[in-house]
Amino acid sequence: MMAINFDPVRLRRTLHQHPELSNQEAQSARAIAAQLRQFGFHPVTDVGGHGILVTIQGAAPGPTTLLRADFDALPIHERTQLDYASCHDGVMHACGHDGHTAALLAVAAELSQTPPKQGTVILAFQPAEETGEGAARMCQAPELANAQIDNVYAFHNLPGFAQHQIVVRPSTFACASTGVAIKLHGKTSHAAYPERGVSPACAMSDVMRMLTQLPDAYPSTFSLVTLVHAQLGDPAFGVAPGEATVMATLRSDDNATFHAMQTRLVDKVNAIADQAGLTVDLHWHEPFIAAENSTTHNQVVVNAAQSLGLEVHWLNEPMRWSEDVAEFLTRWPGALFGIGSGEHHPQLHNPDYDFPDAILSTANDLFCALVKRHHGMAPSPVAE
Numbered sequence: 001m002m003a004i005n006f007d008p009v010r011l012r013r014t015l016h017q018h019p020e021l022s023n024q025e026a027q028s029a030r031a032i033a034a035q036l037r038q039f040g041f042h043p044v045t046d047v048g049g050h051g052i053l054v055t056i057q058g059a060a061p062g063p064t065t066l067l068r069a070d071f072d073a074l075p076i077h078e079r080t081q082l083d084y085a086s087c088h089d090g091v092m093h094a095c096g097h098d099g100h101t102a103a104l105l106a107v108a109a110e111l112s113q114t115p116p117k118q119g120t121v122i123l124a125f126q127p128a129e130e131t132g133e134g135a136a137r138m139c140q141a142p143e144l145a146n147a148q149i150d151n152v153y154a155f156h157n158l159p160g161f162a163q164h165q166i167v168v169r170p171s172t173f174a175c176a177s178t179g180v181a182i183k184l185h186g187k188t189s190h191a192a193y194p195e196r197g198v199s200p201a202c203a204m205s206d207v208m209r210m211l212t213q214l215p216d217a218y219p220s221t222f223s224l225v226t227l228v229h230a231q232l233g234d235p236a237f238g239v240a241p242g243e244a245t246v247m248a249t250l251r252s253d254d255n256a257t258f259h260a261m262q263t264r265l266v267d268k269v270n271a272i273a274d275q276a277g278l279t280v281d282l283h284w285h286e287p288f289i290a291a292e293n294s295t296t297h298n299q300v301v302v303n304a305a306q307s308l309g310l311e312v313h314w315l316n317e318p319m320r321w322s323e324d325v326a327e328f329l330t331r332w333p334g335a336l337f338g339i340g341s342g343e344h345h346p347q348l349h350n351p352d353y354d355f356p357d358a359i360l361s362t363a364n365d366l367f368c369a370l371v372k373r374h375h376g377m378a379p380s381p382v383a384e
C-alpha cells in the first residue's frame with residue numbers, strides 16, 4: 001500500500017493564507033482537487049460553482065454517506081500576527097472553513113488507504129456557504145440531484161465551547177434566516193404642504209411595529225425578527241418624505257414557521273401600504289433554511305463521539321445563526337454537529353479568529369468513526 005504523506009495543518013494554513021470570497025474560490029478549489037488527485041482519487045470539479053465531489057466505493061453494496069465541508073472566506077480584514085495570515089487584503093478565513101476542508105481532506109487521505117468495506121462514501125467540498133448559495137447549487141447539480149443518500153454529516157467549529165467537545169442537537173441545529181428589505185414609495189411635497197404629497201412616515205412606523213410583533217404569532221417555536229436599518233426621506237427640513245426603507249432579519253428554528261412568517265410579513269406590508277396609498281418593493285436577501293437534524297443520525301454522532309472518549313454537549317436551543325448544509329439535510333437525513341474551538345477562542349467572523357488546528361484530528365477521527373459505523377471501514381492507525 002502506498003503511504004500517504006499528508007499534513008492537514010500545513011494544507012489548512014495554505015488555504016488560510018489564500019482566502020477567497022464566496023463564488024470566487026477557484027484557486028482553493030484547484031488546491032483541493034490537486035490534493036485529492038494525489039490521494040489517487042478522481043474528483044469531479046465545478047459542481048454547482050467551484051464545488052468538488054469524490055465518490056469512494058466499497059467492495060460490497062451498502063448505504064451511501066455524504067460528508068460535507070465548506071471552503072469560502074469572508075470580506076473581513078484579518079488582524080492576526082500569524083505568519084500564514086491572509087495575503088488577500090480584506091478577505092479572511094474568519095469562519096474556519098479552511099479547517100473544515102482540511103479535516104475532510106484528512107478523511108480522504110485515510111479513506112484512500114482504508115476504503116469503506118461496503119456502500120459508498122461521497123466527500124463534498126462546498127463553495128459559497130457564507131452567502132447561502134453553494135449547498136443548494138451543489139444539491140441541484142446533475143451529480144447529486146437524483147442521488148440516493150442515506151446519511152449526511154458535517155461539522156462547524158464552535159468558539160465558546162471547550163476544545164474537542166462535540167456539540168449536538170437531535171432536532172434543529174441552526175436556524176433558518178433571511179434578510180428582508182422593504183421600500184415604501186409615496187410622493188414628496190413641500191414640507192409646508194404635506195397633504196400635497198404621500199408621506200410613508202406613518203406606514204413605516206406601522207411596518208416596524210408589525211415586524212417586531214411578527215414572532216408573537218408563533219409562540220410554540222423560536223422565532224426572531226431584528227430590525228437592522230430604517231430610513232425616512234432625506235435630512236431636508238423643506239421636504240415632506242416620499243420614500244422609506246426598513247430592513248430586518250428574520251429567524252426561526254422551524255422551516256414551516258419560517259415560511260409562514262414570510263407569507264404573513266408580505267401580506268401585512270401590502271395591507272399597510274395599500275391603506276396609505278403607497279407602493280412597495282420587497283426583496284429577500286441571503287435566505288437560509290433551518291438545519292434540521294435527524295434524531296437517529298444525531299445519536300450516531302453521539303455514539304461515535306463517546307466511542308472515541310470525546311465529551312458530548314447537548315444544546316438546549318438551536319444556534320441562532322444559519323448554515324446552508326441545511327440544503328443537504330432537507331433532502332437527505334443526517335446531522336450537523338459542532339466541535340468546540342475553545343471556551344476563550346475568538347468568535348467566528350472576528351478579525352482575530354483563526355481555526356484551531358488542534359481539533360483537526362478530532363474532526364478527522366469522528367468522521368472516520370461515522371464512516372466505520374455505516375460502512376465497516378477497517379480502522380487504520382493514524383500516521384504521525
Ligand SMILES: [Zn+2]
Pocket residue numbers: 094095130348349
Ligand atoms: Zn461564517
Ligand SMILES: [Zn+2]
Pocket residue numbers: 095096097129156
Ligand atoms: Zn461557517
